[in-house]
Every structure is written in structure tokens, then in C-alpha cells.
Amino acid sequence: MAANYETLPGDIVRLVGGKQNIKGLTHCMTRLRFDLADYSKANTDVLSKTAGVLKVINSGSQYQVVIGNKVESVYEAIMEQTGVPGGGMVEDDTSEDKDVGSEKKSGIINRLMDTISGVLAPTLHVLAAAGIIKGLIALTLTLGWVSDTSGLYMLLYSIGDGFYYFLPIILGFTAARKFKMNEILGAAIGATLVYPSMVNIASNLAVSGTVFAGTAFEMSYYNTFLGIPIVMPGSGYTSSVIPIIIAVYVAAKLEKALKKSLPAAIRGILTPVIVLLVTVVFTYLVIGPVSMGICGVIAMFVTFLYNIPVIGGIVAGALIGGGFGILVMFGLHWVIISLGLSTIAVQGFDYMLACGSIGPMIGMAQGIAICIAAARHKNQKVMDLALPGTLSQICGVGEPLMYSVLIPLKKELYLNILSGCVGGAVLGLLGTRIYMFGGSGLFSFPNFVSAASGTTDLIKYCIGVAAGCIFAFAAELVIYNNDKAKKLL
Numbered sequence: 001m002a003a004n005y006e007t008l009p010g011d012i013v014r015l016v017g018g019k020q021n022i023k024g025l026t027h028c029m030t031r032l033r034f035d036l037a038d039y040s041k042a043n044t045d046v047l048s049k050t051a052g053v054l055k056v057i058n059s060g061s062q063y064q065v066v067i068g069n070k071v072e073s074v075y076e077a078i079m080e081q082t083g084v085p086g087g088g089m090v091e092d093d094t095s096e097d098k099d100v101g102s103e104k105k106s107g108i109i110n111r112l113m114d115t116i117s118g119v120l121a122p123t124l125h126v127l128a129a130a131g132i133i134k135g136l137i138a139l140t141l142t143l144g145w146v147s148d149t150s151g152l153y154m155l156l157y158s159i160g161d162g163f164y165y166f167l168p169i170i171l172g173f174t175a176a177r178k179f180k181m182n183e184i185l186g187a188a189i190g191a192t193l194v195y196p197s198m199v200n201i202a203s204n205l206a207v208s209g210t211v212f213a214g215t216a217f218e219m220s221y222y223n224t225f226l227g228i229p230i231v232m233p234g235s236g237y238t239s240s241v242i243p244i245i246i247a248v249y250v251a252a253k254l255e256k257a258l259k260k261s262l263p264a265a266i267r268g269i270l271t272p273v274i275v276l277l278v279t280v281v282f283t284y285l286v287i288g289p290v291s292m293g294i295c296g297v298i299a300m301f302v303t304f305l306y307n308i309p310v311i312g313g314i315v316a317g318a319l320i321g322g323g324f325g326i327l328v329m330f331g332l333h334w335v336i337i338s339l340g341l342s343t344i345a346v347q348g349f350d351y352m353l354a355c356g357s358i359g360p361m362i363g364m365a366q367g368i369a370i371c372i373a374a375a376r377h378k379n380q381k382v383m384d385l386a387l388p389g390t391l392s393q394i395c396g397v398g399e400p401l402m403y404s405v406l407i408p409l410k411k412e413l414y415l416n417i418l419s420g421c422v423g424g425a426v427l428g429l430l431g432t433r434i435y436m437f438g439g440s441g442l443f444s445f446p447n448f449v450s451a452a453s454g455t456t457d458l459i460k461y462c463i464g465v466a467a468g469c470i471f472a473f474a475a476e477l478v479i480y481n482n483d484k485a486k487k488l489l
Contacts, residue, residue, distance in 0.1 A: 005070055008052045009077035012065060015050070017041030019082045027075040028121040029397050030054075034063040054403035062118075068400035069392055116338055118178040119245055123170055126163060131438015134160025135446020138435075142454045164436070167341075168193040168237055168244040175245050179252035185272050186248045192280045193244060193288075199236035219289065225281065231289040239345035241338040242291040243283060250287070251279040292346070302351050306431060313428035317355045321424015321468070322417045324356035325363075325398060341437055354434035354448070354461070355424040358468055360441040362419045364393040365469035366412070367401050369476035377482040381489055396440020408488045415475055423468020432460040 013019060016034055021042075024035035036042060042063060048056040052074075057064040067074050120127075137157050140146050146153045163170070168190035176186025192198070205222040211229055212219060221229035237243055258271045305316040320336070327336060340353035367390030374382035382405070389401025406413040434457070435450040448458040 005052060005074065005077075008050070009074050009081055011050055012047065012053070012074070013078055013082055015043045015047040016063065016065075017043075022082065025075070025078065026118070026121065027071050030066055030068050030071055030392075030400065031057075032065040032067060032071060032075060032078070033118075033121075034065070036063050039063060054400060055407075066403055068404075069388065069397070115178065115249075116245070119171055119175045120241070120338065122174045122177075123167075127437065129439075130160050130163035131436045132160075132443050132446055133438075134164070134436055135438050135449055136160075138451055139446055139449045139455075141451055142449055148451070164239045166190075166194055167239050167241070171241060171244045172248055175248035176252070179249055181248070181252040181255045182272065185251065185255070185275060188272075188276060189247050189251055189279055189283070190244050192276075193237035193240070193247075193283070198232070198284075199238055201230075201232070201236070219292070225285060228285055230284055231292070232284065233292060233346055237288060237345075239341065240291075241341045241345075242294070243288045245338075246287045246291065247279055247283040250282065251275050254278060291342070306351060306428070310429065313431055314425045315428070316351070317424040317426070317428020317432075317464075318421040319424070320352055320355035321358050321427065321464075322421030325359045325402065325416060325420060337437065340434075344434075344436065348452075349433040349435050349450075351428070351431070351433060353437060354432045354457070355427045357434060357440065357444045357447065357461075358423040358427065358465060359420055360393045360396045360398055360444070361465045362416060362423060362468050362472050363398050363401055364390060364441065366406075366416055366419065366472040366476050367393055369473045370405060370412070370480065373477060373480040373482070374485070379482055379485060382482075382485050385489060394441045396443065405489065409485060411479055411481075412476070415472065415479060419468050419472035419475070422471045423464045426467045427461065427464035430460040430463065432464060433457045434461075 012032070013022070016022065016036060017038060018041075021037050022034060023037050026033045039058060042058075044056050044058065047053060047065065052067065052070070053065055054068055055066040057066065133156065137146075137153065137160055141148055141153065148154075169187050170190070172186040172188070172190025173183050174186075176183040179186075197204075201222045207220045208222055208224065209229060210220050211231060219231045221231045223230050233240075255271060255275050258274055259267060262270055302316060305312040308315075324336070336352055336356055340350040340356075343350040343352070367386055370386045371383060371390060374380075374386060385404040386401065389404055392398070392400045402413070402416075406416055432448070433453070434447050435453075436447050438444070438447045445458060445461065448461045449455055450457070
């Protein structure tokens with residue numbers, strides 16, 4: 001049954017329990033993300049079978065309705081029909097106890113995934129756009145089409161790099177919205193992390209000392225705060241992700257406590273003063289160094305695998321390349337993305353995101369093969385499902401094809417994972433590096449170009465993509481079963 005996108009928004013609202021049951025609503029590239037007052041009121045069985053809905057996921061404290069490419073228009077229609085104010089947020093008409101109870105039931109992992117996705121998702125489109133621009137400018141520089149001293153290069157590069165440089169400010173804002181605190185205060189905390197004097201501390205001051213000397217966690221510092229070392233990356237916290245999210249989380253808890261305890265007469269002015277003082281100092285002295293340590297351990301582990309001759313890179317690449325799509329299904333990919341962004345900020349490159357980037361290209365090749373096989377058997381239903389999903393893969397959106405075709409057919413899902421393993425293994429074997437998180441799908445190629453390495457990693461990426469896509473395309477033509485597709489789709 002074809003979806004009726006005029007009636008679908010109203011159907012969704014009714015089946016999630018009505019307008020009164022919606023506490024908040026956001027959306028990502030393919031999913032409506034509801035914050036519901038009572039999750040038991042949602043009719044998941046009926047909603048999941050509604051035409052136009054690909055899948056329903058009750059992920060922890062978030063109720064996700066997978067729509068696909070039409071998600072933005074459905075979201076806007078729901079907003080218009082329900083009158084949900086201000087960015088999808090509604091008044092909290094349930095008790096805190098009930099909210100806390102639902103969070104406890106969700107588990108730590110689900111809450112972590114929900115938090116990271118909630119903070120990063122609003123930035124995704126602009127993050128990708130900035131990455132594409134930055135990659136294309138790097139490519140033109142490498143090819144000698146522009147000079148790094150020209151006004152053209154400087155202006156265009158500022159568009160691509162500016163967003164990444166000041167990312168903590170933007171994430172401070174989105175994290176504050178997620179944690180329900182003053183959004184400007186969250187942005188202000190982010191601003192302190194990219195303040196020029198702090199960013200340039202490594203170049204302006206001599207090394208004052210070293211902590212954890214002789215260990216894998218050895219870090220130098222350039223100044224102290226009341227005798228406590230200020231340990232931070234040489235380039236500061238520009239482009240970083242993890243420190244600002246943790247910092248704003250701490251700030252939100254502190255702000256909430258202060259609003260309850262301070263007298264009303266001084267609450268308005270003293271709350272931001274105390275929050276800024278405590279949070280920023282705590283971030284520089286504790287949160288930042290701990291985050292650096294965690295990211296450093298993960299980076300060391302990945303580097304260790306890659307340093308194992310031949311087998312290490314193959315294993316790491318296969319695991320990430322084959323498993324990234326599954327991580328997307330459960331929302332776990334945000335952890336890889338945030339860690340990858342942090343690694344790029346520190347090292348200038350990352351291995352994990354390089355292998356994970358192959359997924360949409362694999363999906364595109366497999367989707368084309370499914371369309372060809374379906375056309376050969378004159379199966380219009382499969383064509384109607386596979387073609388839009390394949391087109392989505394071109395732009396790096398994998399859920400439509402995955403939920404509408406791959407998962408129901410099962411073997412196709414297994415092939416998608418296996419093909420990702422093949423392509424990822426090749427990327428891992430070649431030691432392919434990614435230099436920025438920009439576009440996905442066909443727009444991912446500029447991510448592998450840098451001024452220092454040129455197109456070396458781009459060539460490696462093309463080899464890995466070719467290996468995975470050829471395998472996926474050829475194998476799909478072999479395993480496609482039209483009788484099974486008729487029965488299951």
C-alpha cells in the first residue's frame with residue numbers, strides 16, 4: 001500500500017498517544033524522535049504497519065519512527081497540526097519521578113546513545129556541508145588550482161573550517177537544549193574552550209612540566225591554575241566533541257541545583273556566574289584531560305591493531321566496515337563519530353571513520369543490483385521499495401533501504417554486512433585515513449584529501465570502495481530470490 005503523506009502525520013500523532021502524550025519532538029535525517037509522556041500509550045504494532053513508516057524503535061527514553069527521505073515534511077506537518085512550540089519542545093506535564101523511572105529502565109548504554117545522538121543530530125546537515133566544502137577546497141589546493149595565500153582559498157576555507165573550529169560553541173548550544181538548561185550558557189561554556197589565548201597556549205608558552213611521565217598517558221602542560229596543571233591538547237579543544245558534552249551535562253545539573261537553592265532575588269545573576277566559574281574550571285582541570293585520556297586509549301588500541309603486520313588492519317577494518325551499519329540501526333554510530341571527530345582534532349586523521357564511511361557506497365551498489373534483479377522479474381513492489389532506498393544511499397542515508405528491503409529479506413542484510421567487511425578489510429589493510437567528517441555516500445570522497453598527504457588516501461578509499469561494491473553487486477545478483485521477495489515484502 002502506497003503511503004498517503006497527507007494523512008500520515010495525523011496517523012502518527014494519533015498512534016503515539018495523541019498530542020497530549022508528546023513532550024518533545026525532533027528529527028534526524030530519516031527518523032522522527034519523540035519524547036513521550038507515557039510510552040505505553042503508543043500503539044507500536046499498528047504504527048509499524050502503517051504505510052509510510054519503515055520501522056518503529058523504542059530506544060530507551062526516545063520513541064523513534066523511521067520515515068526515510070520524507071521525514072522533514074512529515075515533521076513539519078506534525079508541528080503545524082499539533083502546534084508543538086519551539087523546535088519541537090512542549091511543556092513538561094508529567095512528573096519528574098516518572099521521567100526518571102523511564103530513564104532508569106532504559107539503561108546506561110541507551111541513555112548514552114540517546115544523549116550523543118540528541119546533541120549531534122541537529123548539526124549533522126551543516127557538519128556534512130562544512131566537511132564537503134573543506135574537502136573540496138583541500139582537493140583544489142592539492143591539484144594546484146588555487147594557492148593557500150589567495151583570497152579565494154582563504155575565504156572558502158573559512159566556510160569549511162570555521163564550523164569545525166568553533167564546534168564546541170555549537171555543541172554547547174545543542175547539548176544545553178538536550179539537557180534542558182540555558183542554551184546561551186551552554187554556548188558560553190563552549191566559547192571558553194576555543195578562546196584564542198587558550199588555544200594558542202602551546203605556541204605562546206614554554207612547557208612547564210609533565211604529568212604521568214614515562215607512561216602511555218604522558219602529557220605536558222604549559223601553565224597552572226592555583227598550582228594545578230592545565231593539561232590540554234596542543235591545539236586546544238577546537239573541533240572537539242566529548243569535553244563540551246560532558247561539561248554541559250555537569251553545568252545543567254549545577255544550574256538546576258542553584259535554581260532550587262538560591263533566593264529568587266539573586267538567582268538570575270548568580271546562577272550563570274557560578275555555573276560558568278565552576279564548570280569551566282572543572283572542564284579544563286578534570287573533564288578535558290580525562291576525555292583526552294579516554295580518546296587516547298581508544299586511538300592507541302586502533303593504532304595498535306593497525307601496527308600488527310597485515311592482519312591487524314584487516315581485522316579492525318572488517319569489524320568497523322561490516323558493523324557500522326548495525327551500529328546505525330541501534331544509534332550506536334554516534335559514539336564512533338564523536339570519537340572519530342575527537343581523534344581527528346588531536347591527530348589530524350582517523351582510521352575508524354575511514355572504514356565506517358564505506359557503508360552507503362556498499363548499500364548503493366547492493367541497491368542497484370536489487371533493482372536490476374527486480375526489474376528482470378518484473379517485481380514492481382521491490383522496485384518501489386529499493387529504488388528510493390538506493391537513491392538515499394547516494395546521499396549517505398542508509399535506513400530506507402535497510403528497513404524496507406535488507407532486514408525483511410535477511411540474506412540481503414547479511415550480504416550487506418559481509419560486503420562492508422570486505423571493503424573495510426581492504427581499507428584497513430591499506431591503512432586508509434580520513435581527515436574530516438563531511439559528506440557521506442558519493443559526497444564522502446573529499447574527506448580523504450588533505451594538503452599534507454594529497455590524494456593518497458583518496459586512492460586507497462577508492463580501492464576499498466571498489467572491492468566492497470563489486471562484491472556486493474555480484475553477490476546480490478546471485479542470491480536474490482524473487483519468490484522470497486514476493487512473500488516477505
